[in-house]
Amino acid sequence: xxxxxxxxxxxxxxxxxxxxxxxxxxxxxxxxxxYAGLLNFGQAAFLGVAAYGMAVTVATFHxxxxxxxxxxxxxxxxxxxxxxxxxxxxxADYLAIVTIAAAEIVRLVFRSVKFSSxxxxxxxxxxxxxxxxxxxxxxxxxxxxxxxxxxxxxxxxLTVGWVLIAICCGLVYLLMKSPWGRVLKAIxxxxxxxxxxxxxxxxxxMQALVLGGLVGCxxxxxxxxxxxxxxxxxxxxxxxxxxxxxxxxxxxxRVFSPVVGAAIFWVLLVFVGNTLSEAVSAxxxxxxxxxxxxxxxxxxxxxxxxxxxxxFRPQGIFGDKREIALDAR
Amino acid sequence: xxxxxxxxRKAAALAAFAGLDREPGVAKPDPILVVDNVVRRFGGLTxxxxxxxxxxxxxxxxxxxxxxxxxxxxxxxLTGFDSADEGSWAFNGKQLKGVPAHxxxxxxxxxxxxxxxxxxxxxVMENMRLGAxxxxxxNFFRALVPGSWRQQEDEITERAEELLERFKLNTKRDDFAxxxxxxxxxxxxxxxxxxxxxxxxxxxxxxxxxxxxxxxSLLAHVxxxxxxxxxxxxxxxxxxxxRDISDWVVVMAQGAVxxxxxxxxxxxxxxxxxxxxxxxxxxxxxxxxxxEQLQEAEAELEAEIEEKA
Numbered sequence: 001x002x003x004x005x006x007x008x009x010x011x012x013x014x015x016x017x018x019x020x021x022x023x024x025x026x027x028x029x030x031x032x033x034x035y036a037g038l039l040n041f042g043q044a045a046f047l048g049v050a051a052y053g054m055a056v057t058v059a060t061f062h063x064x065x066x067x068x069x070x071x072x073x074x075x076x077x078x079x080x081x082x083x084x085x086x087x088x089x090x091x092a093d094y095l096a097i098v099t100i101a102a103a104e105i106v107r108l109v110f111r112s113v114k115f116s117s118x119x120x121x122x123x124x125x126x127x128x129x130x131x132x133x134x135x136x137x138x139x140x141x142x143x144x145x146x147x148x149x150x151x152x153x154x155x156x157x158l159t160v161g162w163v164l165i166a167i168c169c170g171l172v173y174l175l176m177k178s179p180w181g182r183v184l185k186a187i188x189x190x191x192x193x194x195x196x197x198x199x200x201x202x203x204x205x206m207q208a209l210v211l212g213g214l215v216g217c218x219x220x221x222x223x224x225x226x227x228x229x230x231x232x233x234x235x236x237x238x239x240x241x242x243x244x245x246x247x248x249x250x251x252x253x254r255v256f257s258p259v260v261g262a263a264i265f266w267v268l269l270v271f272v273g274n275t276l277s278e279a280v281s282a283x284x285x286x287x288x289x290x291x292x293x294x295x296x297x298x299x300x301x302x303x304x305x306x307x308x309x310x311x312f313r314p315q316g317i318f319g320d321k322r323e324i325a326l327d328a329r
Numbered sequence: 330x331x332x333x334x335x336x337x338r339k340a341a342a343l344a345a346f347a348g349l350d351r352e353p354g355v356a357k358p359d360p361i362l363v364v365d366n367v368v369r370r371f372g373g374l375t376x377x378x379x380x381x382x383x384x385x386x387x388x389x390x391x392x393x394x395x396x397x398x399x400x401x402x403x404x405x406x407l408t409g410f411d412s413a414d415e416g417s418w419a420f421n422g423k424q425l426k427g428v429p430a431h432x433x434x435x436x437x438x439x440x441x442x443x444x445x446x447x448x449x450x451x452x453v454m455e456n457m458r459l460g461a462x463x464x465x466x467x468n469f470f471r472a473l474v475p476g477s478w479r480q481q482e483d484e485i486t487e488r489a490e491e492l493l494e495r496f497k498l499n500t501k502r503d504d505f506a507x508x509x510x511x512x513x514x515x516x517x518x519x520x521x522x523x524x525x526x527x528x529x530x531x532x533x534x535x536x537x538x539x540x541x542x543x544x545x546s547l548l549a550h551v552x553x554x555x556x557x558x559x560x561x562x563x564x565x566x567x568x569x570x571x572r573d574i575s576d577w578v579v580v581m582a583q584g585a586v587x588x589x590x591x592x593x594x595x596x597x598x599x600x601x602x603x604x605x606x607x608x609x610x611x612x613x614x615x616x617x618x619x620x621e622q623l624q625e626a627e628a629e630l631e632a633e634i635e636e637k638a
Binding site: 174175197199 | 439455468469
């Protein structure tokens with residue numbers, strides 16, 4: 001058992017690319033679900049259209065990087081309106097059904113053979129991150145403390161990622177302290193009451209959907225740039241469910257909960273995964289466990305851990321127990 | 330001093346109703362709300378069919394009727410929470426058919442709900458602040474600049490504190506609304522509605538689920554609304570309460586307004602008695618009547634059989 005290696009990868013995971021991407025996606029979900037009560041089960045689609053919007057613009061049409069970002073942002077807003085206009089007037093469940101279906105439609109269009117000349121089919125698109133890494137201020141080398149260090153490319157993407165997370169958290173903090181955030185939270189509690197007080201509920205729900213989608217789409221850009229590649233299956237429905245898990249783990253409707261939740265989620269996954277694979281190769285586990293099935297076992301164990309956490313701390317890490325008690329009344 | 334103003338406002342309201350006809354849809358001297366031919370159908374069922382109704386400004390009008398009379402549906406239509414199939418209604422001369430609920434509230438016609446809608450995970454104070462209109466900080470971009478809405482927020486808070494004190498909720502200021510008792514939630518909902526600054530307050534069963542100790546205080550608050558120059562329209566089942574506080578009573582049955590009148594005599598109106606208890610409730614059936622009903626039923630059956638054949 002190489003505990004040293006396990007420890008290093010685990011610590012790196014807590015601030016790594018996955019944590020950054022999932023934290024941004026979860027901040028978006030937290031705005032929509034945590035504050036406004038919107039069940040958007042298609043967050044993966046928002047990241048997908050943003051990532052593909054950028055990648056396709058640059059790789060397929062050979063247009064500038066910043067135009068790609070602009071198109072990615074625009075595609076996210078368009079998607080939010082497409083999903084929101086027909087469903088936000090209806091009960092919350094309809095948004096959940098429509099968004100989960102839309103996310104699958106988006107993914108299947110990206111991987112379809114018909115459009116493979118544009119989206120690249122199941123291989124996706126590569127060769128679009130050159131301009132982004134050309135802006136890298138870090139000279140080649142490794143950066144970090146001792147063994148916990150990254151090369152200049154990863155350092156650059158993580159820098160951008162954590163700056164974006166800080167900005168988004170600041171934005172959420174300001175908004176949710178304001179009367180705008182108050183309306184959002186009130187809509188989560190009872191939208192008819194909010195209507196009876198003269199607020200345009202539809203407009204606020206749309207604003208929340210667009211804002212949550214835009215924050216999430218930043219994660220989509222980073223995901224694509226960090227891997228220097230987009231593939232349709234990165235944006236499957238599990239992605240959205242992980243983002244929800246992260247929000248609930250951290251505690252819904254708290255500013256930092258998606259960030260801490262994402263870090264814990266990935267630390268758990270990486271730690272359990274690496275420990276298992278080390279144990280298997282050291283022959284410490286029964287023959288039932290093999291290198292091929294520990295991936296699945298890892299998710300089972302993490303799932304069990306999350307269940308225990310929610311049983312013993314249902315409000316999440318940052319949640320307020322009094323709020324959960326209110327639901328039981 | 331308070332008692333004086335009570336008597337004058339009440340006297341003024343009563344004077345407006347003096348000598349009015351008891352017919353449904355009778356014209357009032359100064360109506361704030363005028364309803365014409367409002368119809369709402371759910372499939373084959375006509376839930377509401379109100380030909381004409383006027384609500385007198387500055388008065389407390391009760392809307393009563395047996396269960397299923399369409400009172401709440403009618404309420405929902407007037408306030409934009411449900412759409413009417415036909416008809417029109419004007420509030421202060423402004424047509425409101427097809428106007429969404431939030432715009433109706435902005436015109437000054439604010440409602441409460443039969444099942445109280447306290448926003449549980451917001452504090453009592455946040456509930457109150459939400460009611461204020463034209464808040465700068467409710468705009469997305471201005472929300473990001475706290476300096477642009479702080480001052481207004483302070484003014485709103487001050488107004489909310491006055492109202493909370495009046496409704497004896499000031500000690501609960503920072504508690505979650507979800508932790509209040511049923512009666513306190515009713516009080517909070519009414520106080521929150523007042524934050525909107527309404528001209529017409531529409532209360533859907535304000536006494537439902539309120540413990541008797543709070544009833545008197547709630548009644549006093551409703552009377553206070555009239556003293557402040559507001560108009561109140563409320564749905565209620567409790568006749569004692571209706572008699573106590575209302576200036577005028579409108580009776581609905583099977584979707585239509587069947588009678589109007591002052592609270593002390595309305596319950597002896599034959600149409601109202603019939604609506605509540607059925608037309609033949611106290612007269613024993615004579616042999617002729619029995620025969621007649623039997624024949625009617627037979628004729629109906631025959632007609633049905635013929636239709637099928």
